[in-house]
Amino acid sequence: MQDLGISVLFRGINFQRLLLGLWVTLRIALITIGISAVLGLLFGLAMMSRSRAARAVCRIWLEIIRFMPQLVLLYLVYFGFARLFGWNLDGETSAVLVFSFWGTAEMGDLFRGALTSIPRHQRESAAALGLTRAQINRYILLPQTVRRLVPQAINLSTRIIKTTALVKMINVTEVLKVGQQIIGQFYREPSAAFWVYATVFLLYFLICWPISLLAGRLEILWEGNHH
């Protein structure tokens, strides 16, 4: 029985199906990360803007994504928007929308944190050298912000990848959903569940681990570069 369980993985195109599911996962995650990176910078700038209204909007946005479970947001967009506005968003689009809404705010907050953690003296001693504002941004603030931001942004990216598992709840056939389908088809092999989930686990691990290693490396490489 034990052997039969693991063999399920290699029966037919089961493994390819899992990989295809993984690709759906990654596609959602990558698009989300791309959108969040770009909009996150704008969000971060808005958080630091002089306009109180802009800051308030960001604050509320950030609170919403911090307190609202992702799943509720997914349901709200996927089922709610369809009913309310007659938008028929497919699952993947809904997922990218919701996750980008979340990722943008988180990325923006990281960006703001990275920039504001640079000691005031950095800007001032650059100014004291007679550099223009643009030169200070380019040579002093931007490189130091990037060094602080990138490791954290990478960690956020692994969180986004993990969170995409939720999209199976709105009928997107990503890797976890595929796994469950396979288990369903082979319900006669009780140990199939273990092997399929273990494989899904391994796939997630293989994706997230190197990314997380990279973040750690960068952190060590740049450590002490901020006092």
Added chain:
Amino acid sequence: MEPILRVKDIHKSFDGTGVLKGVSLEIHEGEVVVIIGPSGCGKSTLLRCINGLERIDRGEILLRDRRISGLEKDMHLVRQKIGMVFQSYDLFPHMKVMDNLLLGPTKALKRSREETEAEAMQMLSRVGLADKAQALPRTLSGGQKQRVALVRAMLMHPELLLLDEITAALDPEMVSEVLNVVIDLAEEGMTMAIVTHEMRFAEAVADRVLFMEDGVIAEEGGPEEFFREPRTERARQFLQSFTYASARKKEKADSGNPGSGKIR
């Protein structure tokens, strides 16, 4: 001769609290003015106003007869002529020492890299740091960082150098290696305004001493007269607090403190 810097009756307050309450001073070419006074009396604020890091509420600041207070756009051009070194180690941590040194001259002044690099190497070796050109700031000691910061400011060939307690954050044994560099600069004729709590250094380097108290210059004089017999009671009390401190320091020095070089 016309003074390099003229500060005319400047006022500055933070959130309604007056910090500078009518400060006037002049600094002539080659002169070293030391500003001392109790904590919170406005010394740092004065220096920061001079190079435009703080805007003044009232009064006027002139650099070689050009008004530099209240400038909006061109303040960076003024700052190219006024060097400043702060108390905190303010090297740019993501750049090697040499890149720290070259940034201002090549980007702000658009000087050629090769020429500046040669000059930078020469100045680095004069302060004993030739071997640190390719080091990252985090590998330097506090005293080394401040010497680099001084070289960085000097490479801009400023007309005036402002030093704000540049040894205050240093371990005691590193103080003299930094202050000796300043004394060398003074001997070469660099015009400087120096805020310091190192009284023996102040006495050694100053052409003129300004004693600040509660946002005004309470007393002004040559170093000998000021340190021997200050005219105001407040200055006397202020100096007294250091005699006590330095009496204790002296004890330490007698029990074998590494040499403090030129600073007597």
